[in-house]
Amino acid sequence: MSAPAGKAFVRFGPNAIPLKQMFLISKLSFAFVNLKPVRPGHVLIATRRDVARFNDLTSEEVSDLLVQGQRVSKVIERVYKASSLTLAIQDGAAAGQTVPHVHLHVIPRHMGDFASNDDIYSKLEGADNRVATSHVDNEERTPRSAEDMAAEAELLRKEIGDWNEAEVV
Amino acid sequence: MSAPAGKAFVRFGPNAIPLKQMFLISKLSFAFVNLKPVRPGHVLIATRRDVARFNDLTSEEVSDLLVQGQRVSKVIERVYKASSLTLAIQDGAAAGQTVPHVHLHVIPRHMGDFASNDDIYSKLEGADNRVATSHVDNEERTPRSAEDMAAEAELLRKEIGDWNEAEVV
8 A cells, every 4th residue: 555645643642543544634633533432423523733631722723623523523413313412522631531632522422322311421431542541431342443443434534525635744 | 780781681592691690701602600510610601692503503603612612611720720621512402402502511620529520421411401300410409599600600700801791782
């Protein structure tokens, strides 16, 4: 396989997200599929800049993260035939953040998808951690294959419609 | 008491939020204190336009909601001496939304504030409902007095620093 244009990875805290797991990239944000989604279609949007806390972002970064997040949420709701969405930023360790790099969770929701609405959040607690931890929730979920992740990213990339790998520089 | 300039209330779904419970108002968003906060300092930021779903917002509304939300979150983290923040939009009934008017929850977090991080979300489920419902969480929490709410709003208004009642038209 030929090397992609620009860099092959984007930093997400201590992790490197390969381009083939990404489906949106803007000047200030990028979106990617999840190794251990709490529900099918649970994706993440992060800032390009590797910064831990929401309050460290510039207004431009805040706007872009959420405006791109809205583009993503429209596609996720449609593709996964959801009726609702959970949008959440776990901002800091005491709020359940495990990767110290600002990111928005977008999770498609359906009536009755969890016995209680709040069950999704116990799943979410370890959801953004790609590194093995002691989180029970994280440990309990089986990581997906690279092929599954690439296939989902490719689908979402087509739905979003303006993927530009050259942005990854 | 003399009537405030402009309207005395801002619509929040079926509810009317009195000015004295608000502490920030911009062209497109407003922030107000909570009748039944899940933690001290749990506040809400809503769009001025009474619209139910995040995906119905214009890009300008998304940006303003979150940029104002960041202003609020900085003040909340400082005033409530928090180390983290939970930022969440319950977007649609299947995601736990009870007031069909887009709003962001900002909740100050401290290590150990809940036995498990996800416990906050079971509290959150009924948190935005000012109307009596069958939600156990909502029913269990005792509403605060109008005086408490006004005092908190006044404190936060001073911290935010640019309250302009004339914006409420």
